[in-house]
Amino acid sequence: MIYVFNLRHFKWLIMLLLLILILLLFVxxxxxxxxxxxxxxxxxxxFKYSKENQVDPYLTASIILVESKYYPNAVSKKGARGLMQIMPRTGEWVAQQLDLEGxxxxxxxDPEINIKIGTWYLSYLMKQFNGDLTxxxxxxxxxxxxxRAWLQQRNSNKENDLEDFPFRETRQYVIxxxxxxKVYKRLYG
Structure with missing residues (x-):
């Protein structure tokens, strides 16, 4: 028996190919x-300064997104500046630690300086709190x-889940x- 390819089969084939193309484009x-x-x-x-300071670059990117939405001239109500929203006093202190003169x-x-200082500060905090990300x-x-004050006054047997941390804004920030x-690691990692 000879199979005859007719117009109706051709339409189904075209529709199937279009569906596959649409699914591929959607993905x-x-x-x-x-x-x-x-x-x-x-x-x-x-990546440069995260690697230099042994910080996960996706953590750095997450902080930048949440803090400034990648706007380098961002200024908070409290005066924090730049991509990673660093307070001027913290920036000055870290600059001294890094021997950044003037x-x-x-x-x-400046995005480069902000990320350099921000990742160094994150690394410093990692050492201060034994790598406990929370x-x-x-x-x-x-x-x-x-x-530190919260750690001293709370029950030392509890996990560091921040449920009783006194600042609601900080609890929400950590979450x-x-x-x-998690999204950054899944999307880029």
């Missing part, structure tokens, strides 16, 4: 769309003095960074 554009929501701008600086707080608007993020947001961090 590819879906990833593209998600990368627009979770960008990786300044990746050269992020530091001025306006330098925090405590590191709480200290980055709420201040290491506040985290948000962890959520964004």
């Amino acid at each position: 590819l554009s879906g990833r593209w769309f998600i990368r627009q929501i979770y960008p990786l701008k300044y990746s050269d600086y992020i 530091f001025h707080p306006d330098y925090l608007f 405590l590191v993020l709480a200290a980055y947001n709420g201040g290491q003095g506040n985290v 948000k960074i962890n959520r964004v961090y």
